[in-house]
Amino acid sequence: MNFFPHRCRVLIGPPAIAVLITVAGCSSADDTASAAVPRPSAKATKLCRDLDKVLPSTVDGESRHDPDPASALTAGWGGPAIILRCGVLQPPKMIDPKVAEGSDPDAVAGGVDGVDWLMEKRDGGGNRFTTANRRVYVEVTVPKGPDSSGVLIDLASAVKKAIPEGIAF
CATH class of the missing domain: 1.20.5 (Single alpha-helices involved in coiled-coils or other helix-helix interfaces)
Structure with missing residues (x-):
């Protein structure tokens, strides 16, 4: 049978x-936020793991709540979440001559507490910031809100401590 x-x-x-x-x-x-985990080189991954160890428990008054999937290459704070991804690729806007000239209104370069950033406006509001002049690119997305400078101020010390200045590998 x-x-x-x-x-x-x-x-x-x-x-x-x-x-x-x-x-x-x-x-x-x-309600956990999600973030794509970057896949950097082994050298970059080591620096990203070092960054994860020194990231603050609060950013801009928001408590840390890491996104899914769990990874030492991603971190999050608050809800809607401020998301950090370490080891991302260089943003195309970073090599765009319009940005260097200051003629691209959707991308602005600047520094906060010793860390240089490229700021890009996101569709639907909010901003994406990517470190410049560091051995690894670190991306921070901030939801729509009145001011995102507090986020960059709170993250600057950790970035300076873990990600050396230089050309990204």
């Missing part, structure tokens, strides 16, 4: 569907 068809009916029957709906309902209530 072949019992395989009966087993399939039991697994796909109403009890199994009810369990799946219950599990899916529980997991969809999670």
